[in-house]
Amino acid sequence: MDTYPQRLADALVLEIKAEMGRQDLSSRALGRMIGESSQYMSTRLDGGNPRTGERVTLNVRDLYAIASALNVEPLELMSRAQRVADGETNVKPFRSRNVGGSPHTDLETVELDITQLAASTDNTPIDPARGEG
Incomplete structure (x- = not known):
């Protein structure tokens, strides 16, 4: 449930x-x-x-x-x-098993989610010397 x-x-x-x-x-x-x-x-x-x-x-x-x-x-x-x-x-929880469908279905979903997440992030450069990132 x-x-x-x-x-x-x-x-x-x-x-x-x-x-x-x-x-x-x-x-x-x-x-x-x-x-x-x-x-x-x-x-x-x-x-x-x-x-x-x-x-x-x-x-x-x-x-x-x-x-x-x-x-x-x-x-x-x-x-x-x-x-x-x-x-x-837009990030889906990881599914530990592929239940039905193509074995690539979950991977394609994860790749799409990562692409969407990357497109929505701030692209401001970070400075590791200042403890950023």
Whole structure:
């Protein structure tokens, strides 16, 4: 069942993982930063509970601890997730399996999304010496 709360929870995990990627952090490293085990992080961000396969929904404490470790405001992460859950972004969530259709269908969608995203970004040059980019 695709409900808004579930889409929002999934989008929040996607946004946290995207921020982790930008900062080159693994879930294990993030777990160490917030004082939690890799299994704790895995149940919330990765594969879920090893026995049931279900992901544990992030709670407010998790959100604040993770946001603090990532040096991002919790409300910023939630705002990003809300835009994804509301369908206001042109980036589609990654689908781990190709279900039916051409094996290239998902790749073509991703390439189109990246092209659209690139076309909508600010092209102002960045200066790495000033800590930009």
